[in-house]
Amino acid sequence: MELTPIGIIAGKEFWDRIRNRWVLAVALVFTVFALAIAYFGGAQQGSVGFRSIEFTIASLVSLVIYLIPLIALILGFDAIVGERERGSLDLLLSMPITRFELLLGKYLGLAGALAFSTVAGFGLVAIVLATQLDLAALFHYFGFMLSSVLLGMAFLSLAVMISVFASDRTRASGMAIGMWFFFVLVFDLLLLGALVVTGGHYGGEIFPYLLLANPADVFRILNIFSMEDVRTLYGLATVFPRALADPWLLGLVMFAWIVAPLGIANWRFRK
Amino acid sequence: MASISPAPAEVPPVSNAETVVTVRGVTKYYGAVHAVDGVNLEIARGEVFGLIGHNGAGKSTLFKMMLGLIPLTSGEILIDNASVSGSGFRAVRRKIGYLPENVVFYENLTGLETLQFFSRLKGASLRDCAPALERVGLTHAARRRVREYSKGMRQRLGFAQALLGRPQILFLDEPTTGLDPEAIREFYVILRGLKAEGVTVVLTSHILAEIQERVDRLAIMSEGRVQAIGSVQALRERMDLPLWFDIRIAAEHFDAVRSALGHLPISAIEAHDGHVAVQCRRETKMAVLEALAVLNGKVLDLHVREPSLEDVFFGFSD
Numbered sequence: 050m051e052l053t054p055i056g057i058i059a060g061k062e063f064w065d066r067i068r069n070r071w072v073l074a075v076a077l078v079f080t081v082f083a084l085a086i087a088y089f090g091g092a093q094q095g096s097v098g099f100r101s102i103e104f105t106i107a108s109l110v111s112l113v114i115y116l117i118p119l120i121a122l123i124l125g126f127d128a129i130v131g132e133r134e135r136g137s138l139d140l141l142l143s144m145p146i147t148r149f150e151l152l153l154g155k156y157l158g159l160a161g162a163l164a165f166s167t168v169a170g171f172g173l174v175a176i177v178l179a180t181q182l183d184l185a186a187l188f189h190y191f192g193f194m195l196s197s198v199l200l201g202m203a204f205l206s207l208a209v210m211i212s213v214f215a216s217d218r219t220r221a222s223g224m225a226i227g228m229w230f231f232f233v234l235v236f237d238l239l240l241l242g243a244l245v246v247t248g249g250h251y252g253g254e255i256f257p258y259l260l261l262a263n264p265a266d267v268f269r270i271l272n273i274f275s276m277e278d279v280r281t282l283y284g285l286a287t288v289f290p291r292a293l294a295d296p297w298l299l300g301l302v303m304f305a306w307i308v309a310p311l312g313i314a315n316w317r318f319r320k
Numbered sequence: 321m322a323s324i325s326p327a328p329a330e331v332p333p334v335s336n337a338e339t340v341v342t343v344r345g346v347t348k349y350y351g352a353v354h355a356v357d358g359v360n361l362e363i364a365r366g367e368v369f370g371l372i373g374h375n376g377a378g379k380s381t382l383f384k385m386m387l388g389l390i391p392l393t394s395g396e397i398l399i400d401n402a403s404v405s406g407s408g409f410r411a412v413r414r415k416i417g418y419l420p421e422n423v424v425f426y427e428n429l430t431g432l433e434t435l436q437f438f439s440r441l442k443g444a445s446l447r448d449c450a451p452a453l454e455r456v457g458l459t460h461a462a463r464r465r466v467r468e469y470s471k472g473m474r475q476r477l478g479f480a481q482a483l484l485g486r487p488q489i490l491f492l493d494e495p496t497t498g499l500d501p502e503a504i505r506e507f508y509v510i511l512r513g514l515k516a517e518g519v520t521v522v523l524t525s526h527i528l529a530e531i532q533e534r535v536d537r538l539a540i541m542s543e544g545r546v547q548a549i550g551s552v553q554a555l556r557e558r559m560d561l562p563l564w565f566d567i568r569i570a571a572e573h574f575d576a577v578r579s580a581l582g583h584l585p586i587s588a589i590e591a592h593d594g595h596v597a598v599q600c601r602r603e604t605k606m607a608v609l610e611a612l613a614v615l616n617g618k619v620l621d622l623h624v625r626e627p628s629l630e631d632v633f634f635g636f637s638d
Contacts, residue, residue: 065426136422140418140420
């Protein structure tokens, strides 16, 4: 493996997103939503203004869990299939670059763009809120930002995998939407349904572990378990094994969600 | 029509120069479809080699296998003594220039940025990008985005891209598609210059008349196999296609032509508009010329039409 061609491909993908203002647009979306939630999130309870970092993060988690997977899937679903359909893949592969290097370069470039807009968008909010936050609160917020980046990386990895498997862009976009529905909307309902149908008698012990099979749930657990208040609020402390709430373990699971789809994509792309 | 003998297993290049491209017993099967079926080729350094065939004849598949873009079902391809499926092929790729059929570039990049991107990937010098654009006549459009380029300009940019890094072997798939006659002429001038520098060129084309004067040798592909290989002249002789005499002569002498040639095995004779067209086999050519000598003073002009590459091509591929 050579680093130079990976860097060239990654650089091109990243600067393309800067040039076409994709990064700016996504960062602005994050900033606006985060500020709105921080200041007006309590409007239903009759109060307007910043309340607490825990409250803000809990609200942001609910937003990010929908938004970031969608953005990541849209960003990466045509990474390879787009080149193939346009007819530019053969020329790229005729260069002194391996398929793995091309795949990794594409992923890293897109991941860089997504991470940059996430950090810039939410980071701007942190700066605005800085005067109202103590060190612990900033630490929590930083944890939220980092886990948001990881969530994006995981779904981007899934998107790149789709882009290798799909035979055309239309199918790839369908698969990306399907994947978003499954992980973001359907997965938890299925688990819940299974629990209700079995009356909670079967599978109760493996339930928390099944949540790890969904990067969106891993993200949720990562953030919610980092805060004592929220944990009690959600009533999760009693059902969730403490060992699983270890942020390092969850981080590792998230890392696996980044590496595994990329590995499968590489295996398929080489065939 | 002459019977077609199968292509020999090993066909040596015209000269005894170093072999740059070796294709040995290569097959590519997609399920039951034999896209390429037992192809053998050798191309020498500095040779301009044409690959022609109908759509679906297998030439694009063979081309992609020669570039290591798709795996071989069986056989072996060596480019500059390195197997296309081996790990050592990366180094060889730096010596290869490739222009795909219907080349597609990134619409958001300018012509110069496009070349810089591919130059970096190839490990070539960025300083070569501007001269490459100049060589194909695109200097004026260097800072315009590719989305504003016409089809001909894109093709020229594709050719400039293939020339990056001073390649020793060029693979050009339908290189003159979309070019106007002037640009086609310029393209072949550049190609001649590259050949003089010792660059090996492998190209495909469906405009047979265009390449017949410009390739050293060519292979005619049909149904995944090489049906014939050699110089255009050698293929003409092997096919033994009839040739035509166009004789310009006054109408009152038409019968004199008929009687002068009456004793020869002429396959067709047609008279119209002050012309007599005579078709005969190659071995009768000199006899016809001698027989026409008796019409001394009556023949106003004479032109011999050799079978075109089209005739040869259809003879081998049908």
